[in-house]
Amino acid sequence: MRSTRTSSTPIIGFIGFGEAAFGIAKGLTGEGVGRISAYDINSESAGPGPRINRRARDAGVRLLACSKELATASDILFSAVTADAAWQAAIQTAPFLESRHTYVDLNSISPELKRSVGELVSSCGSRFVEAAIMSPVTPHGHRVPIFLSGAHAAALIETLGPYGMKLEAISEQIGAASAAKMCRSIVVKGMEALVLESLLAAFPYGVDELVLGTLNESFPGLDWPRLASYMIGRVVEHGQRRARELEEATTTLRCLGIEPIMAEAAARRQDWCAQLNLLAKFGGQAPGDYREVVKTITQECEAVSKA
DSSP: OOOOOOTTOOOEEEESOSHHHHHHHHHHHHTTOOOEEEEOTTTTSSSSHHHHHHHHHHHTOEEOSSHHHHHHHOSEEEEOOOGGGHHHHHHHHGGGOOTTOEEEEOOOOOHHHHHHHHHHHHHTTOEEEEEEEOSOHHHHGGGSOEEEESTTHHHHHHHHGGGTOOEEEEESSTTHHHHHHHHHHHHHHHHHHHHHHHHHHHGGGTOHHHHHHHHHHHSTTOOHHHHHHHHHHHHHHHHHHHHHHHHHHHHHHHHTTOOOHHHHHHHHHHHHHHHTTHHHHTTTSOOSSHHHHHHHHHHHHHHHHHO
16 A cells, blocks of 8 residues: 655665665555665676666666765665675765765674764764664565664654554664674574585485475474575575675674684585576576576586596
8 A cells, every 4th residue: 555645755765776675665666755766886787787777667766877966866875785885885975975864774784884884974964774674675575674773763764664664673772783684694594505505415315305304394384395495596696695794794703702603604605606606507597496406506516526
């Protein structure tokens, strides 16, 4: 249902227009938010450029040419870039921030880096809200659960809540939302890496279905063959991004004096898969069956060993 609010419709800009930004923007457009812009440094590139432009047209979002144009056109700025680009995005945007701006950092980065971004934004006289997306944006869109931290979180909820966004203020302390995200990521991304590694070993022996069957018995209620296909598909599509997120999780752990043994290992496996460039081999979309992925990786490894 479309919101009836029209007199104070928020003016929104997205720094970066990947999967998360696209899903949220498209949902907000459907709720009646008509003024949404985005700036993505890759919008004119030969690789991701065409997809970014298609998504913008689909979501009714206006793509702008630079950070200055985006800041001028927006009151609420969502930073939605890759983890390794979050600080640079803040630096590029900061010179154009004013007191009217609210800068919402959606990126999967450590609490320490979130605090640094918050200090930079606040030094410009703008409001900063830390945000952590706590579920895949697809299929939730703008209704994906998002944790917020910071003194201005409640005001953001008041502004965007009527448009269907599921925003929850969990703390006034910057870093709390990111800590929740990082700790969740260790489990989710770590499970993806474990499942992939397990099935890579099980497949050559022809026991992958047996392994998943025993997991169904050990963890009733979970459809492990389906879950394995979903998890491995996510690694194929987003392995590099997930590796960078896990690296942020390792930073979080180290700052607490905890050796990130498992997080580091999971990041290595995610990165290893990303380096295989499997997405290109599958025509830009991960297959829906884990067997296709595992078979392709096995063949790639065999070819390398024989070379």
